[in-house]
Amino acid sequence: MADELLVAQGLVVAYGRPAGQFGRRRAPAAVLHGVNIAVRRGETVGIVGESGSGKTTLGRALLGLVKPAAGSVVFDGIDITALDERARRPLRRRMQMIFQDPMSSLNPRHTIGRILIEPVLLHGLAKDRTAALALVHGVLDRVGLPRDTVDRYSFELSGGQRQRVGIARAVVLKPDFVLADEIVSGLDVSTQAQVLRLLKELTGEMRLALAFISHDLSVVRSVCQRVVVMRQGHVVEEGPCERVFAAPLAAYTRMLIDAVPLPAIDPGWLTRGDAGEAAAIA
């Protein structure tokens, strides 16, 4: 489809394993087995799965942070898997990432101002520091942080504020594609609601293509238009959220959805699906 900004096809990623006993080399372990995924402009695609499903590796491969053993990632018509480091550099600004833990992804020795201004200058989005600061102020306004946040350090901020900084750092570069990896998993539910609302608004305003990795199906349903369900390096199901949640095709998807505890009274929930789980796990 013409509107597809990022298309990955047949992605295989394998991580090398340490040499075995007596220095014998072992074959690399595959963590992605031929994954296809596409993200359109203005669209949020959820990537869900349990630990070991390969969702984080898929995200890293989409950004070109890991080199696939096979398959391709095409961003805006350019095959980034074929590019070397230098050739990929101009694309860096257009492909951004928001991390899971904003505390460990923000340098504690740099002010928030420095963290936000440096990439703006580096990518040539402002002619000098004054212009860069003006740009940063505008983004801080947009993500709901006071402008004097630029003088503060990450450890002085709450978890929700830090995640707003993480979002600001990504969107200040005016990217086309953003990867968000478990960005609300450490937040309280009321803070989570604010951060997710902000993210939804921004993707709409900026026509961002957003890949949203999460283990939380309720969160994915509320922010994504489409969803990709992963298990052990395979995509087991893919489709519009509305269809996948209402009528999942894969037994594994059904089991995942049924395992989500909703804040509602449902006396049979705890014992339901015992047999189905056993079958899906086996």
Added chain:
Amino acid sequence: MTMPRLAIEALSAVSLRDGNRPILRRVSLVVGTGEVHGLVGESGAGKSTIAKAILGIIPSQVRVTSGRIGFEGRDLLSLSSGELRAVLGRDIALVPQDPSTALNPARRIEAQMTDGLRLKRGFSAAEARRRARALLDEVQIRDPDGVLASYPHQLSGGMRQRVLIAAAFGLEPKLVIADEPTTALDVTVQKQILRLIRALQERHGTSVLFVSHDLGVVAKICDRLTVLYMGKVMEQGSTAEVLTSPRHAYTRALLAANPRYDRPDAGLEPTPPAVVAALRAEIAAFDASAAGAADG
């Protein structure tokens, strides 16, 4: 209601590091025999401070200023460390949050599971091993001998949590403190662990204080709930009452912020500014009256 097993009365605590800032504000709650009681709230609500106070492991910068923790007619706060040690493990056990750090990485599961049985129950080594094996069987571990011989890193997170649950319930305690026991687990494993805790609890008539930030999780396993905000009880009642007809605006705000896959258009509601202001006022009014009472 059944005989209370745990009765916390007007428990208050302050943070010494932070200018005596209150962190628990006259918290009272009762856990009945055989009841699973959910303690819910966001970060800073004081949930884990309450759990730690029961277990006698309050951090040094926190001081309990008043109140009592009644367990079987005794105030746990007034026990000597020796007396408390006799109660812990035998009558009160903990299922911790993070199964990856709660086990000693350098000791086999067998050694860790049999410690409590030998020290708290006086079992011989052979009896303790038999009992540990039976306990692993009870938590549906298929290869109990293999697990007993394993080191923690050889087990998955779900398996480690099963081991910890087996160890906690294995001493046949009267009260189990479950501190966010499924937060680190995948959702399908979480469901199995919740089912397991409920089954063991029902079989043994154990009371459980279930600490959680997740309204969905407590909805599925708890009989009654206490909703905490900034160390103050906002609302208490049966799980059905609290979730289906919440009386406090804070509880309503929490429910409205919670995303739900079955209601994609609801959820993610920010807390209304009026509710935030009312909550602040409620806390401030409480602190003012507490200060007034202390002066007068």
